[in-house]
Amino acid sequence: MPRVVDAEQRRQQLAEAVWRVIRRDGVTGASVRAVAREAGTSMGALRHWFATQDQLLSFAMTLVVERARDRITAVLRAGAPLRDQVLAVLEETLPLDDERRAEGEVWLALTARALVDADLAALRDRAATELSGLCAAVVDALAEAGELAEGVDAALEAERLYAVLDGLAVHAITRPSALPPARVREVLAAHLAELRDTR
């Protein structure tokens, strides 16, 4: 079905145009008109896909989540030893290269916008539930492998890991010179090492 494939590809191209506008001009600048110009298409053609700015922003947010989810699925399928796998999975959510940095900037911009936009807030909350669930799964996997000390509060450790992860993400996005990718990896690895040794 080449037309279905083309349609999905076209939707992704348009969402990437939304990302570029958000990164350059902020959420405010991401009007249907500006995105059509960025994508080299007409407003009429763009409206075939996204009728309003809200739909553009929602799809831009959805694409961030889908891309991270696809990469995480690929890491899980590769089936590395648990410690390596845990680190690799969590790193897929952090802005450690240009692609993930673009996602991170769009995520931060739309997370803030979601404070005053109920549709985006619903998307943001679903993404947060997914990511905090991933952190809980990581802690549970370490516990099942006998790598957590007895008596550790798994729910609290999941919440703390999730805070480290998003704190590092915000800092790497906003302070790239103070927190380059190698340092982000180092802090995350230290946290996981400590988690395995928690008394």
Place this chain on the structure above:
Amino acid sequence: MPRVVDAEQRRQQLAEAVWRVIRRDGVTGASVRAVAREAGTSMGALRHWFATQDQLLSFAMTLVVERARDRITAVLRAGAPLRDQVLAVLEETLPLDDERRAEGEVWLALTARALVDADLAALRDRAATELSGLCAAVVDALAEAGELAEGVDAALEAERLYAVLDGLAVHAITRPSALPPARVREVLAAHLAELRDTR
């Protein structure tokens, strides 16, 4: 000098009007016109204080930092035992009541806006330097009091503490039902307890 005091008070009232507009309508909505309406003043009178939207947003950001700094100074002056003091100082930066929640929402909105606004980025970076410096001072104080194990990497622990702090802040702002104030305190206290026991 009553006039100087009045002037400072008026500036704060106007900045609080900016906060209310940002929290209700987002950064986009915080035009000079909208803020004048919110503050019950004319655009001409408001322009006496803030000529442009950029100046409004900069002052709104500055006020967030100043308020947190004032509360932290007060905690330090109160002179509690180190462990209590460290927790109390860090809690002043977290959205644990209505006042700090308002600050947190404005901080998140302006942190995102700073991705595409160089003036705001400079303010945000100064605030980040101050807060990451506070985290470093906390780790150093614990080390000097003999409460950190030997061989702990103080710089890395400061970075990790800063990530936990801002991660908790973002989550408490965006997921208040999943992460109520009592839970934020619990996770932060657990992190500090673990830091003191780090091997």
